[in-house]
Amino acid sequence: MSTVTVQLFASYAEVFGAPKLEIALDPGSTVADLVRRIQSLPSGELLPPSPRVSVNRKFASPDKLIGSADEIALIPPVAGG
Amino acid sequence: MSTVTVQLFASYAEVFGAPKLEIALDPGSTVADLVRRIQSLPSGELLPPSPRVSVNRKFASPDKLIGSADEIALIPPVAGG
């Protein structure tokens, strides 16, 4: 088990009432595993089925492996411009 | 016979060494008639076969009738922008 920090922004930070989450993950966990863990938290059911995730400031595919040193964020629908 | 003033610009003004020409036209003359008259002047052979002509600040077709009160110009290839 290792713990990763997941940054939250905008509407997702409001869902959890916090700017970040600390999530314990088994070794070899993927982005998809992380998303399932977050969706199982209180209020996690308010997330969309497949929220976008960034790893080290790049959008990551669901099968990407996560390490404890990675910079991870959950990315709500973007609305820049 | 009436006389019209034809404004010249840019390369066409250089062809004739003047900013305007005074051309005598028969009543009922058209833009095409005017162009033929101008092409028959000294240096007129340097004009293209069908130079653009404006009448009252609008591009005019060859069959447009010309009156003595019209504002007429010979328009070289444009290069604005």
Add this chain to the structure above:
Amino acid sequence: MNRVAVVTRAIDPASLIAEVQSPQVGAISLFVGTVRETNDGRSVTGIDYSAYIAMAESEMTDILSEAGDHFGVGSIVVEHRVGVLALGDVSVAIAAAHAHREPAMACTRFVIDEIKKRVPIWKREHYVDGTSEWVDPTRENRAPAL
């Protein structure tokens, strides 16, 4: 040279133009996004922009690099503002310069389109009725995000 920035101060489009201008270029295309008083029929009083700044700047840098490859434009500058913006305020400005006008204009269009798709910036609109909502352009009916 290219430059991107997420800023918390007012954006000055003229300074972006000056930054890309040079005797090597013949065309400069600028796009400016501003806060509009109505959106989807609702009266807006202002917008709070927020961003995942490090990733937003990284993603915009990638976009400019792609634009450079696509259009041969070597001089593009983007600034996106975050924080509380009032009606009429500039939220984003993009300037691109090229020898010719077509690549400059195509570049600017590409960059704003990509920013709207993939740069992690969000906006909460405030309305005259006192309510506010996170804008979610992915929703057909423009219901609030979440």
Add this chain to the structure above:
Amino acid sequence: MNRVAVVTRAIDPASLIAEVQSPQVGAISLFVGTVRETNDGRSVTGIDYSAYIAMAESEMTDILSEAGDHFGVGSIVVEHRVGVLALGDVSVAIAAAHAHREPAMACTRFVIDEIKKRVPIWKREHYVDGTSEWVDPTRENRAPAL
């Protein structure tokens, strides 16, 4: 509101942006043309622009009216400079504002394309070798006009 002008002073693109900006619009597109140091492989030292001013302004007014019809853009400003311009000087600037970005950008592109086709403005380029030529974009090989 639309405005066109042939001017003999420096063009300030920022003033055109300010002129079309308002809380009713969300997007401003600006195009700026500048004097480039090379054209068709020749080194340019400057350009003399001249115009049939009355017709140029009339034709540009028509172009903005057509652009308004095509793209629903109601706020477009164009300034074209004439006289002796140095390298880097702005020869033309076009600003268009709209609620949304696509019409604003399409409008700017349309206006510059039409200006190049039909507005009676001419330029004589001066080259480092001391020669100068009237530019004729209609010639395939870019030989001098006449």
